[in-house]
Amino acid sequence: MNAAEGIRVEEVSMAYGSSRILNEISLSIRKGSVVTIVGPNGCGKTTLLKIINNLLKPDQGRVFVEGTDVNLLPAHRLARIMGYVPQGHKISFPFKVRDVVITGRMPYIPAFSSPKREDMERTEQALSLTGISGLADHPYSQISGGERQLVMIARAMAQQPSVLLLDEPTSYLDFKNQILTLKMITEISRSKGVTVIMTLHDPNHALMFSDEVVLLRKLNGNRVGNMIACGLPQEVMTPQNIMAAYGVEVEIVDVKGRKLLMPL
Amino acid sequence: MYTGLGRWVKLQGGLRQSLHFLTKRSSLTIFALLLPLPALLISMNMGTYPVSGLELAEIIFSRLMGHDLGLPAVYDTVVFNIRLPRVLLAMLVGAALSISGATLQGIFRNPLVSPFVLGLSSGAAFGAALAIAVFPWMPLQIGAFAFSLLAVGSAYLMARRKGEVPVISLVLAGVVVSSVFGALLAIIQFAVDARSLQSIVYWNMGTLSTASWSKVDMAAPWVLVGCLILITLRWRLNVLALGEEEARSVGMNLEVYKFVFIVTATLVASAVVAVAGIIGLVGLIVPHMVRMVFGPDHRILIPLSATVGASFLVLVDDVARSAFSFEVPVGIITTLLGAPVFIYLLRVTRAGGWE
Numbered sequence: 077m078n079a080a081e082g083i084r085v086e087e088v089s090m091a092y093g094s095s096r097i098l099n100e101i102s103l104s105i106r107k108g109s110v111v112t113i114v115g116p117n118g119c120g121k122t123t124l125l126k127i128i129n130n131l132l133k134p135d136q137g138r139v140f141v142e143g144t145d146v147n148l149l150p151a152h153r154l155a156r157i158m159g160y161v162p163q164g165h166k167i168s169f170p171f172k173v174r175d176v177v178i179t180g181r182m183p184y185i186p187a188f189s190s191p192k193r194e195d196m197e198r199t200e201q202a203l204s205l206t207g208i209s210g211l212a213d214h215p216y217s218q219i220s221g222g223e224r225q226l227v228m229i230a231r232a233m234a235q236q237p238s239v240l241l242l243d244e245p246t247s248y249l250d251f252k253n254q255i256l257t258l259k260m261i262t263e264i265s266r267s268k269g270v271t272v273i274m275t276l277h278d279p280n281h282a283l284m285f286s287d288e289v290v291l292l293r294k295l296n297g298n299r300v301g302n303m304i305a306c307g308l309p310q311e312v313m314t315p316q317n318i319m320a321a322y323g324v325e326v327e328i329v330d331v332k333g334r335k336l337l338m339p340l
Numbered sequence: 341m342y343t344g345l346g347r348w349v350k351l352q353g354g355l356r357q358s359l360h361f362l363t364k365r366s367s368l369t370i371f372a373l374l375l376p377l378p379a380l381l382i383s384m385n386m387g388t389y390p391v392s393g394l395e396l397a398e399i400i401f402s403r404l405m406g407h408d409l410g411l412p413a414v415y416d417t418v419v420f421n422i423r424l425p426r427v428l429l430a431m432l433v434g435a436a437l438s439i440s441g442a443t444l445q446g447i448f449r450n451p452l453v454s455p456f457v458l459g460l461s462s463g464a465a466f467g468a469a470l471a472i473a474v475f476p477w478m479p480l481q482i483g484a485f486a487f488s489l490l491a492v493g494s495a496y497l498m499a500r501r502k503g504e505v506p507v508i509s510l511v512l513a514g515v516v517v518s519s520v521f522g523a524l525l526a527i528i529q530f531a532v533d534a535r536s537l538q539s540i541v542y543w544n545m546g547t548l549s550t551a552s553w554s555k556v557d558m559a560a561p562w563v564l565v566g567c568l569i570l571i572t573l574r575w576r577l578n579v580l581a582l583g584e585e586e587a588r589s590v591g592m593n594l595e596v597y598k599f600v601f602i603v604t605a606t607l608v609a610s611a612v613v614a615v616a617g618i619i620g621l622v623g624l625i626v627p628h629m630v631r632m633v634f635g636p637d638h639r640i641l642i643p644l645s646a647t648v649g650a651s652f653l654v655l656v657d658d659v660a661r662s663a664f665s666f667e668v669p670v671g672i673i674t675t676l677l678g679a680p681v682f683i684y685l686l687r688v689t690r691a692g693g694w695e
Contacts, residue, residue, distance in 0.1 A: 131588055155591025162589070167582055168449045169636035179579045183591035190575040190639060235590060 081143075082107040082239060082271040083128060088137030090123055097123055099301050100137070103290060107238075110265050110272040112282040115292030116322050119302060121275035122163070124292075125241050128273065129160045141239060155183035159232025163243040165224060170215035173227050177202055177212075180234030195234075202234040206260065222253035226260070233264065240264070242274035246281065254278075258285045279318060279337050283309045293321045310335055369634065372644045376431060379651035383427045386658040389418045426551035429559070430657040430670075431650035433548070433612040434622060436563045438649025440609040441623025442630070442641055443570055446577035447601050448507045451631070451685055454623040455609035458510065458602075459517035461620075463491025464613045466521040466528070469540045473532040480543070481558055485614035491517050492606045504595060507584075546619035546671025548657050555615040566608035567646050573600070577638035619653070619671040621678025626652050628681055 085103040089096070097120040105111050113121045126132040128139050130146040139146045141157055149157075159180070167176075180202065181195040191199075203209045206226045211219060216227060225245055232240055245261065246254040262285050265272045276282050282289045289312040291304045304320050305312040318326045318337060325340045384396055391399070395411065399419050402408060440455040455461075467487025471480040495517045499509035529537055576597055579587050588594050609623070626649040627641065634640045653670070656677070660670040 129589060131585060150591075151588070151593055152591035155589065158589075160589035162583075162585055165583065165586065168451070169581055169631075171578065171581070171636055175578060175637050176582065179582055179586075180590055182576075182579050182587075185575075188572045231590075 080107050081105070082109075082141070083273065084140040085124075085128065086138045086140070088124070088127055088134045088139065090120065090127065090132070090134045090136075096295055098127075098134070099295055101292075101301070101303050102137075103303075103306060105271060105273065105288070107271055108265065108269045109287040110262055110285065111274075111288045111290060112286040113273065113275045113290045113292065114277075114279055114282045114321075115302075115304075116294055119292040119294045119321075121292060122243050125160075125243050125273065125275055129158055129241055130154055131160070152183040155235055155237075157237055158239045158241060159235045159237035161225070161228045161232050161240070161242040161245060164221075164248050165228055167216055170217040172212070173208065173214050173216055173219065174199060174203070174212040176216050176227055177230045177234055180231040183235060198234050198236065202230040205233055205264065206230040221248045222250070222257065225249065225253075225257055229257075229261070229264075233268075237270065239271045239273065242272070244275050244277060246276065246278070254281070261285070279313055279322075283313050283335060283337065289313060291317055291321050313337060369640065369644070372630070372634070373647050375651040376647050376654075379654050380427060380431070383430070383654045383658050384419070384423055386662050387418070387423055388662070389414075391415060391418060391423075421553070425553045425556050426548055426657070426661075427654055428556050429551040429616065430548050430654040432556065432559050432563045433616045433619060434626070434653025435567065435646040435650040436559070436608045436612040437619065437622040438626035438645040438652070439567055439570055439642060440605040442627035442638070442645040443577065443601050443605040444623075445627055446581045446638055446641075447598055448511065449581050449583070451628060452624070452682065453511070454621065455605060456618070456620070456623070458514040458606070459491035459495050459521060460488045460606060460609055461613060461618045462518040462521035462525070464488035464610065465540075465544050465618060466491075466525045468543050468617070469525050469528045472539050472543070473528050473536040481555070481614040485610050487521070488610040488613055489606065491521055492602070492610075496602065505598060542669070543617045545669035546617035546674075547667075547669040548616055549661070549667055549669075551616075559611045559615045562611035563608055566604050566611075569604050570601070570608075571643050571646075573597070574638045574642035577601070577642065581636070581638070617669075617671060620675040621682065622649060622653055622674050624685075625674070625678045625681050628685060 081104055083103070083105040085101055088098055088101045090098040097118075101124060113124060115121055123132060127134045128146070130139070133147070141149075141154070146154055178191050178195060178199045181191055181198060185191060185195065200209070203212055206229050208223065208226050208230060211223060211227070216224065219227070225248075229242070229245070240261075242261065245257055249257060258281060261272055261274065264270055286309055288307060289309045290306045291312050292302050293304055295302045304317050315326050315328065318324060326337045327340055329336050329338045385391065385393060395415060396419065398411060399415050402411070403416070403420065437455060441453070444453045444455060444457075445451050464484040464487060467483035467485070468480050470487070471478040471483030475483070495510060495513040496505060498513040498516070499505050501509075529540060532540070576592070579590060579592050580594075580597060580601075584594055627645050630641055630644045630648055634644060653674070656673055657670045660668045660673055
């Protein structure tokens with residue numbers, strides 16, 4: 077294992093009941109890179125992300141973070157390394173934004189204890205990192221979907237993680253907020269050296285915002301694996317691969333030196 | 341002119357903000373924390389036997405100092421053997437039901453949940469009936485306590501699958517357990533004589549009129565230790581209330597904490613139900629009132645639920661024992677007060693966010 081490796085996924089397979097969703101997925105993710113997982117609905121993107129965060133246990137295979145099996149790490153140790161931003165989060169009580177973000181300090185707070193000064197400082201830093209210091213005293217229930225996404229990113233960053241996992245960070249967001257959120261995520265990765273792994277719906281977002289892309293397809297029948305390709309965005313997002321993943325015909329167009337996928 | 345006005349408005353705003361902070365965060369919180377003291381004093385003065393404030397002070401003074409001030413002995417009896425245990429029991433019961441309600445609402449992420457949804461009250465009612473009518477050798481409190489724990493325990497085990505206890509399953513299991521104990525209670529009620537039936541029904545109403553020092557002694561250790569545990573762990577309820585996956589992803593050992601919170605909340609509530617019967621909806625009204633004023637942060641909500649709950653029930657009990665020419669079981673009043681609160685919450689929060 078080389079020192080620059082952040083996350084290693086080794087032959088992970090997973091089934092819900094009799095339907096197999098992931099088949100022998102192997103990945104090696106470089107420290108500090110932004111990796112997106114794309115593929116059609118039901119191809120196992122979210123499942124893979126949850127397996128990496130040890131929220132789900134795979135039927136087979138293992139996941140290593142910085143050389144250690146995630147299954148062997150105590151929960152609070154893992155939470156100091158990995159932050160997780162769930163998809164479309166909502167809560168029943170109108171907690172203040174600050175009170176939501178500070179829960180990210182959980183892995184640093186001993187049992188029978190509450191957040192201390194350092195935890196509050198880290199919380200304020202996470203709020204300003206995501207640009208939502210002004211919302212700190214607002215109730216979480218009264219802010220927009222885009223702002224909630226930023227709150228959950230701030231909460232994950234309060235964990236001081238070296239790996240940030242995000243499940244569809246752009247779903248429920250409008251066009252502008254999609255771009256702003258993705259820019260912020262890549263900016264956090266650059267400035268803090270955080271490894272980012274996120275699932276995305278839009279293949280063009282993956283082309284624009286990632287260092288590497290993992291393209292999955294839905295498993296059906298006796299196909300051996302559901303990973304089509306993994307690597308540099310331009311190499312993975314070819315018309316042939318997109319056809320294999322989504323069954324959609326696309327053409328690559330060049331816009332001011334940038335490649336974009338255009339459905340035909 | 342304009343800049344002057346602007347500055348004035350700004351100053352006003354700043355002043356209001358700092359005052360707002362003061363009132364909201366400190367003085368009001370301190371007031372709510374200390375509320376049991378004035379509630380205690382008021383309640384000690386209430387009752388059919390008139391004891392003035394001065395006389396009360398004299399009685400307490402003579403007790404503390406061992407000094408005989410020549411007051412009639414009946415004063416001492418009224419204050420120390422009748423009124424004080426009743427007031428203290430009301431406070432224990434109010435604090436216990438409220439803190440237990442606030443805790444379970446946090447775990448279930450629903451403001452409509454109360455300690456009784458898991459089958460606690462039905463189990464207690466059956467246990468009490470069993471002690472009254474079938475096994476007279478069994479102390480009533482022990483019967484109620486044991487069966488309320490049994491009821492919640494079986495709901496918990498029924499809902500548990502592969503080491504996990506989903507909250508919806510737990511609530512549904514609670515519904516079934518409640519029905520089963522309700523049916524078992526009906527069998528006893530159907531079979532026993534009229535006198536026992538009367539005792540069973542009266543116990544079910546929830547009353548503090550049978551308060552005694554021995555009941556205070558029975559309930560107090562459970563309530564105090566339970567409150568202490570819940571107050572120490574209260575910040576973790578914020579983590580849990582955001583959702584189970586969210587809690588696990590920040591490294592919380594979810595099932596362990598859920599277990600600790602449910603067991604503690606159940607023990608605390610069972611201990612007071614065993615001595616006072618079923619006093620409904622306190623665990624719903626009080627956390628709701630506290631949340632309305634102080635917000636949902638459990639760091640404040642949990643301790644204030646205990647102190648406001650203690651004050652609330654002791655004051656409602658004052659009404660129960662002195663507003664009418666006869667004594668009304670306090671459980672009837674709390675339920676009638678609580679029902680509109682429940683319906684309001686049901687409509688405003690859309691089934692507590694479960695819809």
